[in-house]
Amino acid sequence: MRHMLAKRTRARQYRAEITNRLVAVLTSEDIFTEYKNSPLGLLLEYHNLNRPLDEYATAQLLIGMCMDNRKHLRIPDNFAFIIRAGGANLRYSEFKVSYAIAIGGVRSIALIGHNDCGMVNLAAKRDQFVQGLVENAGWEREWAEEHFMRFAPMFEIGNEVDFVLSEAKRLRLQYPKIQVAPMLYRVDTGLLCLVREE
Ligand SMILES: [Zn+2]
Numbered sequence: 001m002r003h004m005l006a007k008r009t010r011a012r013q014y015r016a017e018i019t020n021r022l023v024a025v026l027t028s029e030d031i032f033t034e035y036k037n038s039p040l041g042l043l044l045e046y047h048n049l050n051r052p053l054d055e056y057a058t059a060q061l062l063i064g065m066c067m068d069n070r071k072h073l074r075i076p077d078n079f080a081f082i083i084r085a086g087g088a089n090l091r092y093s094e095f096k097v098s099y100a101i102a103i104g105g106v107r108s109i110a111l112i113g114h115n116d117c118g119m120v121n122l123a124a125k126r127d128q129f130v131q132g133l134v135e136n137a138g139w140e141r142e143w144a145e146e147h148f149m150r151f152a153p154m155f156e157i158g159n160e161v162d163f164v165l166s167e168a169k170r171l172r173l174q175y176p177k178i179q180v181a182p183m184l185y186r187v188d189t190g191l192l193c194l195v196r197e198e
Pocket of ligand 1: 114
């Protein structure tokens with residue numbers, strides 16, 4: 001019993017730590033200095049602060065975000081390349097990232113995770129996943145199980161905030177001249193938050 005309580009307290013502390021790292025962007029003052037005068041700052045102004053939509057002829061940044069249906073960004077036409085992949089995980093979209101940089105000419109990446117992401121704790125969704133493929137897609141149960149076992153570890157993200165932080169670090173190592181900003185989309189408010197890194 002005491003063990004359970006300790007575990008629960010630790011989990012709660014961990015949630016609080018994660019929440020403390022989120023920075024709400026409610027005025028332009030809240031935007032980190034390094035993102036001001038960059039397409040990353042503009043993204044926050046368009047989406048969170050209702051900045052009037054400017055006209056663009058070419059893409060200014062690359063946005064990596066989850067495939068989740070609860071998210072919609074308010075941004076101008078032509079403003080951004082967008083890669084949508086479960087959990088904002090760009091590990092398996094490398095060529096597309098390279099393309100956006102090399103051919104598309106973008107110099108910034110906004111990596112946008114979100115709370116309540118389905119790619120967190122995938123293992124718990126195994127039975128539902130298998131059953132869903134059998135019923136909805138007409139798969140044999142065995143194939144569905146094998147499919148899950150093979151791919152779930154590649155797409156599991158642990159938790160949303162730690163994942164965008166580690167993914168941002170990985171992308172910076174891979175593309176040293178590109179500015180990468182980890183962000184979180186709150187599906188409850190529809191607003192973007194910045195993630196404090198230290
Ligand atoms: Zn998600």
